[in-house]
Amino acid sequence: MDESKQNSRSPFSVPQFLKEIENILVAETQGKITPWVSGIRVSHLFKKKHGISPDTVAKCLGYENGFKHFLQINQSFSLYNTLIPHNFYIAFFSAVFPGWQVSQDFTTQYRIKRAWKVDGRLYRMLKLENAKEVQFSPPPQVSEYDVDWLSTLSAKDERNRPTQVSPKKEYKPVLESKIESVDDLVKTITEILKELTGDRVQEWVEISVLSKKFYDYYQQPIRGVVRQVYKGGKLIDILKSCMHLEIQESNQVSQVCLKMLID
Known part of the structure; x- marks a missing residue:
């Protein structure tokens, strides 16, 4: 510009x-x-x-x-x-794109371990620049779930690693007085999850438990609020759209957890 x-x-x-x-x-x-x-x-x-x-x-x-x-x-x-x-x-x-580099002969090179982790706009831009996709093998002793920019140990490995579980700390949620938008609802859901998990990541909470806690605070069903602020959408759609949340779905029960802590 x-x-x-x-x-x-x-x-x-x-x-x-x-x-x-x-x-x-x-x-x-x-x-x-x-x-x-x-x-x-x-x-x-x-x-x-x-x-x-x-x-x-x-x-x-x-x-x-x-x-x-x-x-x-x-x-x-x-x-x-x-x-x-x-x-x-x-x-x-x-x-x-930590592996982005330009060689001396000006052939553009890049390295993407998992393309779905990168927004499509940048991936397409690299292709339009005639970038060359370099095939490589991951270094020894690196988990297949490892993602360079996120963590050297995946969340899945962390859950499977036997550790001494520390007691949950008490967290007092900062709630919206009135929910008038999707952003308000996302903030409220995040605060309630922080309360239910003691502000810890990878602590799974059943969506039914989240919904009950929401009702305790607002005296109205969370799905009713979803219909007001997100026409035609569902609660699960909003949860899946939040990068800081992770969802597990099954025939019996659906769960949500904080994948990362945000303010």
């Missing part, structure tokens, strides 16, 4: 805006095993610091569709989209 076309009302130039977003991502992923940060979280932190939403800044800079449009165009970032348009995740491109 030609920066000379920036709207003069913007308090940031494109490089300044880019730097602010990068600083937030660095701070939020410091010491964590996942490079992904919720777009809602990034927007909240940006507005808290500057008193203006990144969506407004992006539009002032000429990105008509707002913050998400800015991220999609900028090659520094990768996006993970869900069924809910406003519920997306952001990561540095280099964190999602």
Whole structure:
């Protein structure tokens, strides 16, 4: 984008805006095993610091569709989209594609262990750039479930590893006073799961237990609320769209757990 076309009302130039977003991502992923940060979280932190939403800044800079449009165009970032348009995740491109490299003869190379872990937009972009897909064998003694950018030990291996289980800590949920959107519902579900699991990941909870706890707080069935905020959708659809949650379904019972902790 030609920066000379920036709207003069913007308090940031494109490089300044880019730097602010990068600083937030660095701070939020410091010491964590996942490079992904919720777009809602990034927007909240940006507005808290500057008193203006990144969506407004992006539009002032000429990105008509707002913050998400800015991220999609900028090659520094990768996006993970869900069924809910406003519920997306952001990561540095280099964190999602750690094997990206350009050889001396300018033949583009990349390494993807599991293509389904990468958003389709970036995968297609690499193909259009005539990138060469390099076949490789995983290093010895590495689990087939290992994912470089997520963890050196998969969640499945962690569940199977015999460990001393520490007692659950008490967690007091911060609930929405009124649920008027899918985002409100996702935040509420996450808070209730934190309470039920003691704010621990990979602690499975039956969806029926989650639903009962929701009813205890709001005195209305969770599926009724889903119908109000997500027309034509189901609770299970919302749960599956959340990157920080994991679902197990069977004929007898369906369960959900926190795959990663988010604020």
